[in-house]
Amino acid sequence: MYRYDAYDQRLVDERVAQFRDQTRRYLAGQLSEDEFRPLRLQNGLYIQRHAPMLRIAVPYGLLSSRQLRKLADITRRYDRGYGHFSTRQNLQLNWPKLEDVPDILAELASVEMHAIQTSGNCIRNITTDQFAGVTPDEVVDPRPIAEILRQWSTFHPEFALLPRKFKIAVNGNHEDRAVVRVHDIGLEFLRNAAGEVGVKVWAGGGLGRTPIIGEVVSEWIDWQHVITYCEAILRVYNRHGRRDNSFKARIKILVKALGIEEFRRQVEAEFAHTKGGSMTLTQAELDRVAAHFTPHPYATLPDTDASFEAARAADPAFAAWTKRCVHPHRVPGYRAVTLSLKPTGIAPGDATAEQMEIVANLADAHSFGELRISHEQNLILADVPLAKLHEVWKTARAAGMATPNIGLLTDMICCPGGDFCSLANAKSIPIAQSIQERFDNLDYLFDLGEIELNISGCMNSCGHHHVGHIGILGVDKDGSEWYQISLGGSQGNDTRLAQVIGRSFAAGDVADVIEKIIGVFVEQREGDERFIDVVRRIGLDPFKHRVYGTPAKKEAAHV
Amino acid sequence: MSNFVKGTTLATNEWNLLRYPVVAEPEQKQAGKTVIFKVTGTEAATPETIAAFALPAGKIIVPLKVWLARRDELAPRLAAGELGVWFESFELIEDLVERVEDINVFPVIAWDFVRFADGRGFSSAALLRQRYGYRNELRAIGDVLRDQLFFMRRCGFDAYELRADRSVEEALTGFKDFSEPYQASVHIDQPVWRRHAR
Numbered sequence: 210m211y212r213y214d215a216y217d218q219r220l221v222d223e224r225v226a227q228f229r230d231q232t233r234r235y236l237a238g239q240l241s242e243d244e245f246r247p248l249r250l251q252n253g254l255y256i257q258r259h260a261p262m263l264r265i266a267v268p269y270g271l272l273s274s275r276q277l278r279k280l281a282d283i284t285r286r287y288d289r290g291y292g293h294f295s296t297r298q299n300l301q302l303n304w305p306k307l308e309d310v311p312d313i314l315a316e317l318a319s320v321e322m323h324a325i326q327t328s329g330n331c332i333r334n335i336t337t338d339q340f341a342g343v344t345p346d347e348v349v350d351p352r353p354i355a356e357i358l359r360q361w362s363t364f365h366p367e368f369a370l371l372p373r374k375f376k377i378a379v380n381g382n383h384e385d386r387a388v389v390r391v392h393d394i395g396l397e398f399l400r401n402a403a404g405e406v407g408v409k410v411w412a413g414g415g416l417g418r419t420p421i422i423g424e425v426v427s428e429w430i431d432w433q434h435v436i437t438y439c440e441a442i443l444r445v446y447n448r449h450g451r452r453d454n455s456f457k458a459r460i461k462i463l464v465k466a467l468g469i470e471e472f473r474r475q476v477e478a479e480f481a482h483t484k485g486g487s488m489t490l491t492q493a494e495l496d497r498v499a500a501h502f503t504p505h506p507y508a509t510l511p512d513t514d515a516s517f518e519a520a521r522a523a524d525p526a527f528a529a530w531t532k533r534c535v536h537p538h539r540v541p542g543y544r545a546v547t548l549s550l551k552p553t554g555i556a557p558g559d560a561t562a563e564q565m566e567i568v569a570n571l572a573d574a575h576s577f578g579e580l581r582i583s584h585e586q587n588l589i590l591a592d593v594p595l596a597k598l599h600e601v602w603k604t605a606r607a608a609g610m611a612t613p614n615i616g617l618l619t620d621m622i623c624c625p626g627g628d629f630c631s632l633a634n635a636k637s638i639p640i641a642q643s644i645q646e647r648f649d650n651l652d653y654l655f656d657l658g659e660i661e662l663n664i665s666g667c668m669n670s671c672g673h674h675h676v677g678h679i680g681i682l683g684v685d686k687d688g689s690e691w692y693q694i695s696l697g698g699s700q701g702n703d704t705r706l707a708q709v710i711g712r713s714f715a716a717g718d719v720a721d722v723i724e725k726i727i728g729v730f731v732e733q734r735e736g737d738e739r740f741i742d743v744v745r746r747i748g749l750d751p752f753k754h755r756v757y758g759t760p761a762k763k764e765a766a767h768v
Numbered sequence: 769m770s771n772f773v774k775g776t777t778l779a780t781n782e783w784n785l786l787r788y789p790v791v792a793e794p795e796q797k798q799a800g801k802t803v804i805f806k807v808t809g810t811e812a813a814t815p816e817t818i819a820a821f822a823l824p825a826g827k828i829i830v831p832l833k834v835w836l837a838r839r840d841e842l843a844p845r846l847a848a849g850e851l852g853v854w855f856e857s858f859e860l861i862e863d864l865v866e867r868v869e870d871i872n873v874f875p876v877i878a879w880d881f882v883r884f885a886d887g888r889g890f891s892s893a894a895l896l897r898q899r900y901g902y903r904n905e906l907r908a909i910g911d912v913l914r915d916q917l918f919f920m921r922r923c924g925f926d927a928y929e930l931r932a933d934r935s936v937e938e939a940l941t942g943f944k945d946f947s948e949p950y951q952a953s954v955h956i957d958q959p960v961w962r963r964h965a966r
Contacts, residue, residue, distance in 0.1 A: 216948050216960050223946050231915065240915075247885055248915055330885070360950045360960075366922035367894050367953060370887030436951075447891045448860075452805035454798035482899055487952040487962060494961040 210271050210579055211356045211501040213321040220363065221318040224325060228252050229311035236308065247370065251331055253299075253324030254310055257631050263302045263310060264327040265317060269337040269355040269379070270298030270582040274569035277580065279320040281565035287313050292565070293625055294550060294558045296673055297334050297376070298582040299327055303629050325363055330371045332362035332443075337379045338386040339583035342502060343591045345539045349398035349406055351381035353499040354435065357490065361436050368443050372450035373458035375443070376415070383702075388584065390414050390423045390704040391676060393460045394439055398432070406432045412442055412472070413464030416670035420706050421461040424469040426476055432495075434480075436488045441479035445472070505577040505592055510542025514595040529651065530602050530613040542595050546576075548588040548610040549620065553645040555609070556638040557623035558586030567608045571601055584673075585622055587615065618660040618727075619645045622673050626666030626683060627690065633666035635683025635690035640664055640719050647720040648727075657727065660740040661700070676700045678741045679726065680707040681719065692719050696726070696752060697744045710753050725755045771936050773928040774905075776921075776943045778936060781929065783852060783876060785829045785909060788813050788821070805886050806858040829854050829878050829907075832864060839867075852876030854909060857886045861896055871902045876927075881910040890923040897924035897954040914939035918946060924954035 213221070228248070235245040249255075253264035265280065272280075280300055284292050287309050293301040305313060317323055327334055335355045342350045358377060362368070368375070380387040381398040389395025395411035407429045414423025430438045446460045449467075464472045521528045536545040548568060551557050560568075568588055572580045575597040581589040588610070593601055605611040614620045621644070624630065626637030641664055648654055663677030667684075674680030680695040691713040698707030714722055729752050730743050744752070772781035796803040811833075813821075818837045823830065828845070829852035835842055845851040852874055853864060865871055877896065879889040889908065896902040907927040908920050917928065921943055930936050952959045960966065 214966055216950075216964065216966065219948060220946060220950070227945050244884070244913060244915070330887075363950055364919075364946060365951055365953075366919040366949070367890045368887070369890065369919045370885050370916075372887075444891050444895075448888055449808050451807060452886065452888075453796075453803045453807050455801065456799045487958050491961070494966075497961070497966055 210273060210352075211268075211498065217360070218318075218321070221321070221323045221325070224252075224323060225311060225314045225318050228314055232308065232311050247329050249310075250329035251326055251369075252310070252314065253327035254307070255328060255631070257303070257629055260304045261307050261310070262629065263305045263313065263324060264295070265292075265300045265302070265322065265324050266327045266334045267298050267300060267322075267582055268359045269335055269341070269352060270339055270584070271352065272580050272582065273320075274572040274578045274580070276320045276322055277565050277569040277572070279316060279322070281562040281569070283313055283316055284562045284565070290563075291559055291561045293556065294560065294582050294586045294588070296584045296586060296622055296624075296671060297327075298336050298339075298584055299334055300582075301625070303625070328374070330373050330375075331369055332365065332371075332375045332377060335359050335362070335377050335379060336387055336392075336584060338382055339581045339589045340386065340536060340545055340591065341381065341581075342504075343538050343540075343543075343545055344382055345537050347382050347539065348400055349381035350499075350502060351379040351387075351398055352502045353495060354381075354396075354398065354432070355379045356498050356501070357494070358436070358439075361439075361488070367440075368447060371443070371447055372452045373455065373460075375446075375460065377439070385701045385704075388673075388676065388700045388704065391416055391420070391673075391700070392423065394442060395423050396435065399429075401429070408432055408435050408438075410438060410442075412476075413461040413469075415459050415461045416673060416675045417459065418456055418668045418670075419459075419461065420670065420675040421465065422704055422706065423461070424464060426469070426473050433490045434484055436490060437483045437486055438476075438480055440488065441476045441483060444479050445475045449475075504540070507540045507543060507592070508594065510540075510594060510596075512541040512595075514542070517595045517598055520599040524599075526606075526613075527599060527602055529655065530606075530611055531598065532655075533613040533615045533617065534611070535598060538592070540592075544593055544595060544598060546590045546593050546598065546601060547583065547615045548590065548605050549612040549614055550587050550610065551614055551620045551645075552609050552612045553619065553649050554642060556625070556628075557621050557641050560588070560610075564608050564610060567604060568610070571604055575601055585615075585620065587620070613651065614654060616659045616661070617654045618648050618657055618662055619654060620661075621645075622661075622663040622677065624665050624671035626664070626672075630666060630671075632669055633683060634668075634685035635666050635692065636716070637664045637666040637672060637681075637683055640681060640683075640692060640716060643716075643720040644723055647724060657730070658737065658739055660727075662723075663698075673700070674698075675706045676704060677707060678744065679723065684713055686713070690716055692716065694719075694722055694726070694756075696749055697741070699741055708749060710749055711757055722756050726752050729755045771930045771932050771934075773930060773936060773940065775926060776940060778940075779927075783827045783829050783907075784824065785854065785878065785929070786821070786823070786831070786834075788817060788831060791817075804883055806856075806882075808858050808860065808888065810856075810858045812856045812859065826850065828852070829876060832856070832859055836863065836867065846873060849875055852878060852905075852907075854878035854880055854907075855892065856880055857882045857888050857910075861892045861900070865896075865900045871896070871900050872904055874902075874904060876905040876907055877902065878907040878909045879925075881908060881912055881916075884911040884913050884916050890919060893920070893924040894954055914942040917942035918944075922949065922953040922955045
């Protein structure tokens, strides 16, 4: 993975000193609340319900074991011994003290980490595929370009105070696991017939209050121009994006208002001036960064392993885990492993300091000392030899991280919600728990197959409810918490937005409603059909009728 | 005491910045919040305000709209080197650039940060310097604070009227927040990987 050189290190060190001084001035009354707000936000610091919340950047979701140990150490010394992994592949601490934050940032800097631009109206953490570099048939490893973009976007002077937050995702694979179509800018790296690398650019996607799927701005930009092209998009946005209304300030609103044709024309006009300028990437710079992401020293292994097969045959629980939590790898004899942070009874995405240390040890022992965070809020060991899977499983299971539910109903994406977040309209963690408890039978979950259920506690959509097969949104009605259910969303290559099924429900009814929805699915399912395919085939009506109890004449006629 | 910085040091301000007379505007709300930042392209003033705008003797910086509407009258002042123009945060530099043969006839151009959090001035400054070849003084006015100075300078500002209630001496350290930025901009116009063998 990328290691800081003297320039990288100096920048994060200077950032710590800068924020220490800003915090001092704020506490001394020399900076007003309004003046301090963007400064603290661009260091990941929110003021929350109980305490500040600190969001630590995990660039493109990649961590070393050393960094994870430091995070564990920080949660123990400055927080309550756990952290929450977020859909931007970051880590959030819910209980730090404002006056400790400069020290926390200094601790992070000591392991080449930071909290830079994890919030605020600026370019946020660049996200990518959690299986980047190891997934079979990958077109381009997106990690070097993600690191180059991280550096470019860090303290970019022109885009330091945008109309609103700005999220960029990078994908280099046929199958999009980075959800590039719902980002302010989505980049897909691809190759042409001659084998040259280029990038397809989407803009104007986003979830939030007004969910919109991004549109293609350019089908192909030579890779050397990726930064100048992004700068052209950002410049148009920075100058013309709406600042009068924060609900309409994202780039998606500008793209919709102008229309994609006019937006593209403005971007291309800007790009015509800057193309070939000094931010044009060089092969030397790409090579320098890419050298940090060369393949690990993999052993030459057969792609089968007798001990693995024996363990799988002997232990049904292990066999179940290998079905859900073990993923293909480009190198024979290796697999990627997802450690589930979604056991029943725990807030989705939460990990304790002890768990972090166990994962760090596992990474050191069996996965070249590295791990990843997925936007689905799980931890990934990307390079585990087949023969070590059983051992990894045993350790992970003892630590509560081997629930074989990856991709299943209980592997929910869930924001911290009203328990922690001051923006939330409603709690989301208790809703997740009520559903997990209702669907606690693993055999049944297996039979149901892949179902993505996403929960957001407010329309800011941190829980990606718009792109869940089942989406749950917390809404506020006359001061009490209600939940709106939607169906039919999806992420990936076929990104679609879910549709609301009808009026919302009280918290205590949500699990019942989900059970009814699943009931319709089970009845209507043909063979091993996936939930989302059933929804697409039969439409929303049968689900609505079951949930709201309105008998359908149309359906009655079928009988 | 002066709150004016030229380059990165305290300086004497020789220019008289002329603002529009303050008129009480009805409070506008969007999404339940008072509108602070006007949409790009909003008209800054009425024709009557522009026509009545007083132009005292000496070196003056006038609003863009005043210069555009009264350029014949102001031409001698410009020729004498005592006229500059300032922009509202919601105005477009092209409205000036496209109406003069040489943008460098202006000894000073200023950009008003209505609130420090309005980053439109950063792109406008970069464009003035990089695209339109402006070489004279580019001044940040309005809500100009220490914690944005580093970015302002990098985008091409070289003069700053700091907000009067802040210590200018302390603010000067803001220029030194970071020593080796990653990306190219106006000040430091090459990315770190072109400046140094990494």
